Every structure is written in structure tokens, then in C-alpha cells.
Amino acid sequence: MIKKVLVANRGEIAVRVMRSCREMGIKSVAIFSEADRTAKHVRYADEAYCVGPAPSTESYLNINKIIDVAITSKVDAIHPGYGFLSENAHFAEEVDKAGIIFIGPSIHAINTMGDKLTARQLMIDSNVPVVPGTKENIEDPNKLKETAAQIGYPIMLKASAGGGGKGMRLVREEKELTNAYEMAKSEARSAFGDDAVYIEKYIEGPHHIEFQIMADQHGNYVHLFERECSVQRRHQKVIEETPSPLMTPELRKKMGEQAIAAAKSVNYIGAGTVEFLVDNNLDFYFLEMNTRLQVEHPITERTTGVDLVKAQINVANGLPLDFKQEDLRQNGHAIECRIYAEDHKNNFMPCPGVVKNITEPMGLGIRTDGYVYEGYEIPFHYDPMISKLISWAPSRQEAIERMKRALYEYKITGVKTSIPFVSRIMEANDFIEGNYDTHFIEKHMDFLMTEEDDCSDYCEDIALFVAYLDYNEKLREAADKSNVATPNQSAWKEYSRRKNVIRY
Template structure:
């Protein structure tokens, strides 16, 4: 097995990887920026090394600094976590050139799937259902206009290199097409230095369903069931759960088979996630594949009992999967709430501050992945996610009640979080019944904020 792994990330995912290394008797090296000098992942790793200033471009996105750090600390492998360089094929190739094993898919698979229009063409060829739209990138507005007219409005303009909802625009009428197209191109150019776009039919208010897959280098691929990630705000997930209460065993088998086919078509290995939209008639369509560990991986771990981080490490080392599809069983129900340092009453504006008192929820069936500790000061340089609360119970209703209890126990004095908003959302009758889709928060936002204000008063 690897002797020492460099963790090329920060926050709760860095801590999660370090903990897996500890349990596998592998040494870990934490990299950190000057802004993260007092961060928890730095304190927990076997070794730590500063790689630059607070700006991500100077530290966590600095490929040469990270690879140099791995070399000088004697690391034989590197885990990228999620975000930052986790889906950057150039970084994978730099690691390989330096003799460092990248814990993730190959650069070629990452290239094939990282460009969403290319991935779309690949899935069409493999027979995986895709949303009607352009077969590849749209080079200019005239072509976009022609395709949009053919598939019919509303349409969804998407960036080939996008992610996190950036470079995406919904267009409901022809007269708005050009303006929104130019907006999307400008945003993706600024965020990803790439303004290649494609277009597809907008499936109105679908469910967002993703399948976790594991694939080794010997062609063995399995899926670990689905996660319902439909509770979103501005295309960013807020609450995830598994299994989806509206997917029966036949549909699960069909979507799982499509996810496995997608991974095989790309020659994929390691952990990955195949994302689908599911319409009201239970027709499913491939939208993209994430070539990294997901934020919400803990939900799948809870219902399957399979440690995804440890399997990432084993697969990267060259071990074959000893799990068969028949070995995977979804037991009980799991829900995850993302806890972000943001104020829902102010448009979810991110805020910073120092934790003056912290209480982490506990008890049976509760897991909290977090970077927080008493005295921790949040940074304006990075993502606002501070913690993930994951609960597991025998039934969905029991899991909802357990999550409500956990959110009540969470105390983060010194910063404002979305914890209260999540708590109220979990009481909404439609959420409890499972009657929700990707438009749920937008539809009920004012209602939930009014409840929050009433509680404060």
C-alpha cells in the first residue's frame, strides 16, 4: 500500500481523507495556505507544508507548488478531494510525470468527461439517454438560435467546461436567447477561461438523481445506488438523500445500468458520479459525470456501509474491486444537510467570523464532517461550506426527525449559517411527503423565510 499521501485540499474533505489514511496506516501530508495556518486539517495530518498565500490561485490551485510539496515530503500518491484541482487533467499529467500516483481517474477519462458537450456525444454513442439538444458545442449564436427553435422552448444554455451552476442560463422565450447566451459565455470565460457552450431542452422541474460508481483498472464497474439531490439553490445542492423514495427497484436497475455503461464508455476508473434528470413520467436523461469524490459521498456510505475514500485509495494502488453488484444493498435511509456560513435572509450572502462557541451534534446515526472548532475563524478566500451533517435511520421519516434533532443541537456562535433554514425546510409538508424537485426552494423560499422571521420574533 502507499506509504504517504499528500492531500491537495483543505477543510472537511481534507480531514475526511486524512482520517481514512490514519485507519489504513498511511501517513498523510496536509498542504495549506497562509490563511489556513490554524486549520484543523493541518493539525491532524502526519506532516504539513505551506504552499502559498490565501488566494486559491497562489496555493490550492498552484500545481507546481503542490507537486513540489509532494516530492519534498516523500509522498508516493496524491488525493485531490473535490473542487480546486480535482478535475484538472493537466494536473493529473503533472503528477504522473513527477512519479506521483493521482488518486482518481486517468487524464484521458477526465478530458472525455470534463467537457460536457463531448461527454454528451459519447453517451449518445453508448446508448445512454440524453436530453434532446445540440450534439456538440454551439459555435455561434445563429446555430444556437436554430437548435433552440428546433427542440422548442424552454431551453438550457450550458458551459462545456462549467460546474457549480456557473455558465448556465434558462431561456423561456426566444427574445431572451441572445442576451442570456452572451451572459453565460462571459461568465464561463471568467470562471473557466473557456467559453464553449452547448444547449439542451430544459426539463421543467425534474428531480436531480445521481448514481455513485466504483471502477477499477481491470474493467470491473459497479454502482452503489442513487442519491436524490433535488433540493438546490441556484443549481447548488443543499440537501441530499438516499435512496430516492420515488425510484422503484426496476428503475434503479435501469438507471444503475446506464451509469455503469457511461463509466465503461469513458474507460473510467476510481470513484465517480453519473448525474441524471428524472422527469415527472420517470424518464431519465444523462446530464454529466463528475470525475471526483462528491461532497455528498457520505450519504452513500451510510446506506451501503462502503467507505468510498478507502476504495479510491485501494483502486489507485492497483487493487481490484472485490465487490460485485449483487453485494451492494441499500439499508435504511440517509440524509445530508450542507451547513454553509451564509445568511438566508440576505440572499444567502456569505459571511465570515470567529467561532466563539461550537456544539457539534452527536448521538446514534449522526455523522458530522466539519472543519470547525472553538476559536476557528472563517476565511473570505474559500467556499462557505463549513460542515455536512449526515444522518442514517431505518426509515425516511425517522431520518428526517433525526436530522431535525441534529440541526437543533448545532450551535455556531460567531457566524451565521443556513442551519435554521434547513431545519424549517425539513418541516415543510411537501418535503416530508417527498413532493419536491429542483424548483422546490425557489418556489417556497419566501414561505420558509417568513417562518424563520416568525421564529426569531
């Protein structure tokens, strides 16, 4: 049985995996770059090892170094989290060669689903509906134009090895095609080392809905229902919720069955996510399969009561799932907001820096998965997401109101965050009514950018100044009572002296 796990990741997901390990009595081993020496996951783990300089290519993507640490620390298994090496078949293969358990699917499943063209063909063969498009990489510019015309504009160019919105270009007219094709290939080559690009018919106003699946080594498959992921910016998810406001019981049953069919087609083992596009007629199409734990997995945990990380570890241990499809229910409604250290008023630029103060929301139905703390310096080398805020309530309306309250309580100073931006989303009528698709942010950008000024940059100074005024007034009151003259002192001098030693 697994008794010690190396978490090949950083940030909030590393801490989240380690928490489940601790509850299971499993020791955890952290890896860290030189920039992450004081990171929360390093402080939380039972052991921690530096794997290289700050750039991820020299640390969190350094397969040989990570395997060396795993062998040195005598771990039984490696959990990859999400991102970095989580969907890297070569990494999974090296882990297996080292005699260590990879907490994830088979190398075959990672390879098959990681190549979008191969996955498309497999879904076609398995009678899972896919978006109309090509079945192969297009290299001939003439064939490109001919194929695009046959499919009909608008079309979407997509990297075969892609993910996370990289290597994707929307083309509405033929005159845009050549430039978009070159840009998609260049971005795919840079991000994935593979410039293969294919064409899909672009579906106007779709919903992005994914199904969480879980499978064991004994042939048992279940889905843990859907997550609505349509609030996106540049193909990157911002807010997720479950159940989906679009879903009907009939559609949920059909999509759940197709998600399991997709997983069975590659003999999938462990946790995975099958993603679909759903149009206004409630017709749905396979988009891709993520062979890992998703960022947004907490909302599924909250509504089903299943700890997905523990389930992953149990499956890796060779145990059968301890629940069947008929045992699973959706209880209430959950929403997740991704919190980034970024300046949304400056084109969403990342905003690394030192966290001066942080107050995380608490109370009934609130969960915060984060990794920053007061005094921590957010490095600029990695993704700017610093936490995930999850609200749960018996109804969707109450879950939204609870999220509004939690976002109001969430205070971070020292760096700019996306808290004001996601707070504004919670105020948008179309979101409140569940009337939105993947173009929601684009359509409502003017509304979302007109929130009240965020005082986080100067509220600390205001609090200190007001505290000084109160202090000075009490001196005067004391002087009046004792008939002693009030000390003659400069308010600004006293404020400056006290600023560095007092926090309110």
C-alpha cells in the same frame, strides 16, 4: 503500496480523507494557504506545508508548488478531494510525470467527461439517453436562434467545460436568448477559461438523481445506488438523500446499468458519479459525469457500509474491488444537510468570521463532517461550506426526525449559518412527503424564510445575564442566612466584568 498521501485540498474533505488514511496506517500530508495556517486539516495531518498566499489561484490551484511539496515530502500518492484541482487533467498529468500516484481516474476520463459536448456525444454513441440538444459549440448568433427554435423553448444554455451551476442560463423566450447567451459565455470564460456553450432542451420540474460508481483496474464495475439531489438553490445542492423517494426498483436497475455503461465508455477507474435528470414520467437523461469524490458521498457510505475513500486508495494501489454488485444493499435511509457560513436573510451572503462557540450534534445515527472549531476564523477566500450533517435511520421518516433533532442541537455562535434555513426545509410538507423536484426551494421560499428568529447572535449574552442574576440571588440568600447586608453592586457592571471570562 501507498504509505504516504498528500491531500491537495482543505476544509472538511481534507480532514475526511486523512481520517481514512489514518485508519489504513497511511501518513497524511496537508497543504495550506497563509489564511489556513491554523485550519483543522493542518493540525490533523502528520505533516503540513504552506503553498502560498490566501487566494486559491496562488495556493490550492498552484500546481507547481503542490508537486514540489509532494516531492519534498516523499509521498506515494496525491488525493485531490473535490473542487480545486480534482477534475483538472493537467494536474493529474503533472502528478503522473512526477512519478506519483493520482488517486482518481485516468487523464483520458477526466478530459472526456470534463467536456460536456464530448461527453454527450460519447453517451449517444453508447446508447445512454441524453437530453435533446446540440452536439457542438454555437458561435453564430443566427444559428443560435434557429437552433433554439428547432429544439423549442424553454431551453438551457450550458458551458461545455462547466460545472457547479456556472455558465448556465435558462431561456424561456426568444427575446431573452441573446443576453442569456452572452452572460453564459462570459461566466464560462471567467470560471473555466473556455466560453464554449451548447443548448439543451429544458425539462420542467425534473429530479436530479446521481449514481455512485466504483471501478478497479481489473475491469470490475459496480454502482452503489442513487442519491437524490433535487433540493437546490441556483443549481447548487443544499440537501441530498438516499434512497430517492422517486425511485422504483425497476428504475433503479435501469439507471444503475446506464451509469455503469457510461463509466465503461471511458474505461473509468476509481470513484465517480453519473448524474441524470428524471422527468415526471420517470424517463431519465444523462446530465454529466463527475470524475471525483462527491460532496454528498457520506450518505452512500452510511447506507452501503462502504468507505469510498478507502476504496479509492485500494483501487489506486492496484487491488481489485472486494465487493461485487450482488453484495451491495441499501440499508435504511440517510440525509445530508450542507451547512454554510452564510446569511440566508441577506441573499445568502457568505458570513466569514470567528467562531465563538460550537456544539456539534451527537447521538445514534448522526455524523458530522466539519472543520471549524471554537476560536477559528473562517476565511472569506473560499467556499462558505463549513460542514456536512448526516442522519441515518431505518426509515425515511425517522431519518427526517433525527435530522430535525440534530439541527436543533447544532449550535454555532459568532457567524451566521444556514442551520435555520435547512431546519425549515425539514418542516416543509412537500419535503416530508418526498414530493419535490429541483424547483423546491424556489416554490417554497416564502415558507423557508419565515422561521422563528435565530437567537444565536444574542443567546450567549442572555445566558451570561441569567447566570449573573442567579449569582446575585445566591448572594442575597447567603446574606439573609447570615444576617449580613447584601453587597451594594451594579448588576450591569458585574455582568460586563464577567462576560469575558465565563462561558455557559
